[in-house]
Amino acid sequence: MNIQRIGVVGLANTLSNILHTPLVDQTGITGSFDFTLDPIQFAAPPSPDNPVRPDFNGLVLTAVQELLGFKLEKKKAPLEFTIIDRAEKPSEN
Numbered sequence: 001m002n003i004q005r006i007g008v009v010g011l012a013n014t015l016s017n018i019l020h021t022p023l024v025d026q027t028g029i030t031g032s033f034d035f036t037l038d039p040i041q042f043a044a045p046p047s048p049d050n051p052v053r054p055d056f057n058g059l060v061l062t063a064v065q066e067l068l069g070f071k072l073e074k075k076k077a078p079l080e081f082t083i084i085d086r087a088e089k090p091s092e093n
Contacts, residue, residue, distance in 0.1 A: 005032040008070075015064065015072075019057050024077045027070070039063040 006014070008029045016023040039059035064070050 001037045003037065004034045006034075007032055011068075011070075015060065018060060022079055023072065024079065026077070035068060037063050037067060042066065 003011070003014070008027050009025045011033075012023040012025040037060075039056065039062065042059050042062045043054040061072055064072060
């Protein structure tokens with residue numbers, strides 16, 4: 001992934017979509033950054049003894065830590081979300 005002009009909050013949102021889990025930026029780092037993130041480089045080479053596909057989420061976590069220096073930690077944090085309890089079609093006016 002070649003990423004250009006993205007802040008840490010944008011990176012957290014992108015990783016959240018890739019990993020299918022909520023991420024919250026608690027770094028306090030501001031500014032925009034350009035970088036390349038290649039999780040596949042951390043995969044073990046395929047072999048007849050190990051035909052199993054690597055865990056992509058694990059590779060992404062390793063790449064983020066090794067290439068960008070960010071450590072993702074599991075912990076409880078407040079999240080904002082919107083609940084829609086009802087929707088109606090607009091009336092004809």
